[in-house]
Amino acid sequence: MGLQDKKDIFSFIMINLLLTSIVSGSTDTITSSIPLKDGDTIISSRGLFELGFFSPGNSKNRYIGIWYKNIPAKTVVWVANRETPVIDNSGMLKITNPGVLTLTNDKNTIVWSSNVSKAAPNPIAQLLDSGNLVVRDKNDNINFVWQSFDYPGDTLLPGMKMGKDLVTGRESYITSWKNDDDPSTGEYTFGCDVTGYPHQVIKKGQVLQYRSEPWNGIDFGGISVLPQNAIYKFDMVFNEHEVLYTYKMFNSSMISRLTMNHSGVAQRWVWADQAKDWIVYFSIPAADGCDLVCGAYGTCAINSFPKCGCLDKFVPKYQNEWNGANWSKGCVRKRPLNCKTDGFVKHANIKLPDFQYSMFYKNVTLAQCEKLCLKNCSCVAYANILKTGGTGCMLWMGDLVDIQEGPSFSSVLYVRMASSDLEEQVGNETDQLYANESQKEDLELPLFSLSEVVKATHNFSLSDKIGEGGYGPVYKGVLQDGKEIAVKRLSKTSNQGLDEFKNEVICISKLQHRNLVRLLGCCIQGDEKMLIYEYMPNHSLDYFIFDESRRKSLDWPSRFNIINGIARGLQYLHEDSRLRIIHRDLKASNILLDFDMNPKISDFGMARSFIGNETQANTMKVVGTYGYMSPEYAVDGIFSVKSDVFSFGVLVLEIVSGKKNRGFFHHDHHHNLLGHTWLLYQEGRLMEIVDPNITDSCHLYEVLRSIELALLCVQRNPDDRPSMSTVVVTLSSEGELPEAKQPGFFYTEHIPRDDKSSSTHAPSSTSAMTITLVNGVVRYVFRKMFKNQMSFFLQVMYKFLYGMKLKRS
Numbered sequence: 001m002g003l004q005d006k007k008d009i010f011s012f013i014m015i016n017l018l019l020t021s022i023v024s025g026s027t028d029t030i031t032s033s034i035p036l037k038d039g040d041t042i043i044s045s046r047g048l049f050e051l052g053f054f055s056p057g058n059s060k061n062r063y064i065g066i067w068y069k070n071i072p073a074k075t076v077v078w079v080a081n082r083e084t085p086v087i088d089n090s091g092m093l094k095i096t097n098p099g100v101l102t103l104t105n106d107k108n109t110i111v112w113s114s115n116v117s118k119a120a121p122n123p124i125a126q127l128l129d130s131g132n133l134v135v136r137d138k139n140d141n142i143n144f145v146w147q148s149f150d151y152p153g154d155t156l157l158p159g160m161k162m163g164k165d166l167v168t169g170r171e172s173y174i175t176s177w178k179n180d181d182d183p184s185t186g187e188y189t190f191g192c193d194v195t196g197y198p199h200q201v202i203k204k205g206q207v208l209q210y211r212s213e214p215w216n217g218i219d220f221g222g223i224s225v226l227p228q229n230a231i232y233k234f235d236m237v238f239n240e241h242e243v244l245y246t247y248k249m250f251n252s253s254m255i256s257r258l259t260m261n262h263s264g265v266a267q268r269w270v271w272a273d274q275a276k277d278w279i280v281y282f283s284i285p286a287a288d289g290c291d292l293v294c295g296a297y298g299t300c301a302i303n304s305f306p307k308c309g310c311l312d313k314f315v316p317k318y319q320n321e322w323n324g325a326n327w328s329k330g331c332v333r334k335r336p337l338n339c340k341t342d343g344f345v346k347h348a349n350i351k352l353p354d355f356q357y358s359m360f361y362k363n364v365t366l367a368q369c370e371k372l373c374l375k376n377c378s379c380v381a382y383a384n385i386l387k388t389g390g391t392g393c394m395l396w397m398g399d400l401v402d403i404q405e406g407p408s409f410s411s412v413l414y415v416r417m418a419s420s421d422l423e424e425q426v427g428n429e430t431d432q433l434y435a436n437e438s439q440k441e442d443l444e445l446p447l448f449s450l451s452e453v454v455k456a457t458h459n460f461s462l463s464d465k466i467g468e469g470g471y472g473p474v475y476k477g478v479l480q481d482g483k484e485i486a487v488k489r490l491s492k493t494s495n496q497g498l499d500e501f502k503n504e505v506i507c508i509s510k511l512q513h514r515n516l517v518r519l520l521g522c523c524i525q526g527d528e529k530m531l532i533y534e535y536m537p538n539h540s541l542d543y544f545i546f547d548e549s550r551r552k553s554l555d556w557p558s559r560f561n562i563i564n565g566i567a568r569g570l571q572y573l574h575e576d577s578r579l580r581i582i583h584r585d586l587k588a589s590n591i592l593l594d595f596d597m598n599p600k601i602s603d604f605g606m607a608r609s610f611i612g613n614e615t616q617a618n619t620m621k622v623v624g625t626y627g628y629m630s631p632e633y634a635v636d637g638i639f640s641v642k643s644d645v646f647s648f649g650v651l652v653l654e655i656v657s658g659k660k661n662r663g664f665f666h667h668d669h670h671h672n673l674l675g676h677t678w679l680l681y682q683e684g685r686l687m688e689i690v691d692p693n694i695t696d697s698c699h700l701y702e703v704l705r706s707i708e709l710a711l712l713c714v715q716r717n718p719d720d721r722p723s724m725s726t727v728v729v730t731l732s733s734e735g736e737l738p739e740a741k742q743p744g745f746f747y748t749e750h751i752p753r754d755d756k757s758s759s760t761h762a763p764s765s766t767s768a769m770t771i772t773l774v775n776g777v778v779r780y781v782f783r784k785m786f787k788n789q790m791s792f793f794l795q796v797m798y799k800f801l802y803g804m805k806l807k808r809s
């Protein structure tokens, strides 16, 4: 740029400055030599704002004010002496050393003055194009010793700030005029409240009239407050020093202001140049009258009639008042919280409740937020309030007040509820699990959310699958707090499974015993049904005893401990529990092992409760596992506690021998494990069935006694079998045991080894069948079968199960 250019620019500026002052014939400053008299004005340099004396409405009083220069209907945006008018035209505004603005009357009394924090040697007052009147040193146009923007009246102009200085505690807000004729401080204020989390409030004196949702990083939620738009852009300065709301225009040639009017409405105005009029862009509170009307736990919906309702599962505190549209007393819970087992109900499209008793945590996920809330019994709700990527956790510690609902609100609130209220919410299906209310009340089964379980099991990943239960897969999971769980999931396709699932819920939720697996809760959501158990790290009994190498790690003391544990668990089921339960599916794979190898009976899908002195029942549907089923149950469908005792006997023999009853093979005969043991028992060679890995353990007496006891348990006639309490006592005592009678079912379904070439090959030797047929139970069964003319189907099934070849007769 050449010298000539610089000169040109300089003269251009000079000419313009000259022209401006000639055209306007005025100045934008008040100096110490020239005070401002009533009748004079100063005008900001680009002619946007004007300052001078004025009288509002019908008043004759004189006030110093600032208004838009180019807007015909005088719109005053700031008043200096709002409380102290000059009553005639004698007022004079002066700037004095060290920089104090004073307004004096005819008696030269100061009726209003500005405050300064520091002195300015050559002070001037200047009206800026922002509408800000500033006091500064003539030679310093950066540092102001005072500015009108720090003392808002009823109007917030672009660049003004509203909020709180957290260091000094100083608050700035706008205040309504008393009325159109009197600019003195009125009743209504509009500002920022930093309780809980910054939000905007309108108050009448100290009484809250309206509050916005908290600042969520983008806006104040909902529609009702300060929407983003093409006209102005607002911002929250929010740090440890200050909380300030401010805004600026996108296009500086557009004009907008925010005011608090004296009937309690805050209004956003935009100047419409073409219409030459102000347009109300929005008002708050909205005219719908939904703010703060419905009381605690009430919720207001603009389009509903009546507009107030109670949150789901809450009822009006005073029904009559409520019916009379007096909603101020709000609603109360139907069921009280108990702190320990509570859960949360999600409410979407909500205006978040009042923050008076709230706490805010930064950088906390929604799940952590829920935990925080659960931990403190005073916490009644939580929400994530930030919408800008981050997470901000808000906890509510008092009654929930001023909730509104509707599509225009976007917040989600989680309200703490008693677990019994949650169960209802989960769906009607859960209700059907319980025959009646009173049954449900006793249940108190904690509910897990589907998302929690999905998270814990990596969305039921195959790698987390640990087995297949009676009615669906079982997964291992880890809850967020690190607790390990086993999740038993009902197959969606299985109709039959549903009954078993319900049965298991009802049975086991009421049972508690050291030797029963513990149910932690359930998850019923949509078509998902799951039971959540404590996780057993050492798998199930079959995992150990039927495995060549793992078996070695189970010495006799461990095995005896397992036998004793199962016996005590069963005794509890049969005799001590409130329900009196027959398990019906006791087997090695249903005995789970905890960290210390203690046994826990699991899988109550087939269990049946029996009442009073009833000791047996009959069923059309025989369920259970072959090899463990007693003959009277497998064949006649008669079950009793003694069917469980039979299964227990089989289990003991398996534990001692390390062999499966079903699938047992011996060179010399076709007996199963029971039959084989029975033969050895009769010949006094019981030691031969003992797992060689425990024969060294020097507990021979205990081992042999256990086998004898097992043989008593598997006797053919249920009446001959001992009860579980007898079993428990016998296990821990010494002394002679009665002689065992012949066991039920001891013919193996396995084919002789020399026939192993074909797996479909059925036993052909009639002698084998004869041997079996003469054995008591089977003969008895056959007699019964034919006598009752049971179906051919049953015969075929029998053949299939026990490897017998039958001829249709």
Ligand SMILES: *[C@@H]1O[C@H](CO)[C@@H](O)[C@H](O)[C@H]1NC(C)=O
Binding pocket: 113, 114, 115
């Ligand atoms: C000026 O400061 C005094 C003392 O700090 C205070 O009482 C007064 O309200 C202030 N006046 C204005 C207009 O801020």
Ligand SMILES: *[C@@H]1O[C@H](CO)[C@@H](O)[C@H](O)[C@H]1NC(C)=O
Binding pocket: 251, 252, 253, 254
């Ligand atoms: C700003 O507004 C004025 C008047 O409405 C218009 O003429 C001008 O084009 C706008 N400027 C921009 C950058 O939008």
Ligand SMILES: *[C@@H]1O[C@H](CO)[C@@H](O)[C@H](O)[C@H]1NC(C)=O
Binding pocket: 261, 262, 263, 264, 265, 267, 280, 283
């Ligand atoms: C305040 O604003 C509301 C809503 O725009 C309006 O109805 C009311 O008349 C205004 N009050 C005054 C005194 O201007």
Ligand SMILES: *[C@@H]1O[C@H](CO)[C@@H](O)[C@H](O)[C@H]1NC(C)=O
Binding pocket: 321, 326, 328
């Ligand atoms: C609502 O009821 C309370 C008493 O519970 C009463 O004080 C109040 O005036 C009533 N409000 C209305 C609007 O009737």
Ligand SMILES: *[C@@H]1O[C@H](CO)[C@@H](O)[C@H](O)[C@H]1NC(C)=O
Binding pocket: 363
């Ligand atoms: C938020 O928390 C996560 C994990 O708790 C941490 O890694 C991250 O640095 C935190 N962010 C902030 C901004 O504090």
Ligand SMILES: *[C@@H]1O[C@H](CO)[C@@H](O)[C@H](O)[C@H]1NC(C)=O
Binding pocket: 359, 375, 376, 377, 378, 379, 397
């Ligand atoms: C629960 O919250 C209340 C209210 O904030 C607080 O006073 C109390 O100490 C909290 N209790 C616990 C156990 O954190």
Ligand SMILES: *[C@@H]1O[C@H](CO)[C@@H](O)[C@H](O)[C@H]1NC(C)=O
Binding pocket: 424, 425, 426, 427, 428
């Ligand atoms: C339960 O069923 C009833 C009647 O079938 C229905 O009115 C109610 O909305 C249902 N509740 C839920 C939570 O689905």
Ligand SMILES: *[C@@H]1O[C@H](CO)[C@@H](O)[C@H](O)[C@H]1NC(C)=O
Binding pocket: 435, 436, 437, 438, 439
């Ligand atoms: C609910 O079940 C309990 C126990 O099963 C029973 O005592 C009670 O009478 C039943 N109540 C109703 C209303 O059926």
Ligand SMILES: *[C@@H]1O[C@H](CO)[C@@H](O)[C@H](O)[C@H]1NC(C)=O
Binding pocket: 454, 459
């Ligand atoms: C879990 O898996 C199912 C199907 O495999 C899928 O539809 C669903 O979106 C997954 N959920 C999550 C949270 O990953």
Ligand SMILES: *[C@@H]1O[C@H](CO)[C@@H](O)[C@H](O)[C@H]1NC(C)=O
Binding pocket: 537, 538, 553, 594, 595, 596, 597
């Ligand atoms: C049982 O499980 C625990 C934990 O996984 C393990 O340390 C222990 O060795 C297991 N016991 C046996 C006998 O495998």
Ligand SMILES: *[C@@H]1O[C@H](CO)[C@@H](O)[C@H](O)[C@H]1NC(C)=O
Binding pocket: 613, 614
């Ligand atoms: C079992 O109950 C029935 C009917 O309640 C009664 O007649 C019978 O005497 C009871 N039997 C025993 C052994 O208590």
Ligand SMILES: *[C@@H]1O[C@H](CO)[C@@H](O)[C@H](O)[C@H]1NC(C)=O
Binding pocket: 552, 691, 692, 693, 694
């Ligand atoms: C354990 O039993 C197996 C056969 O079941 C046998 O081969 C092995 O030698 C035994 N080990 C010990 C330590 O007794």
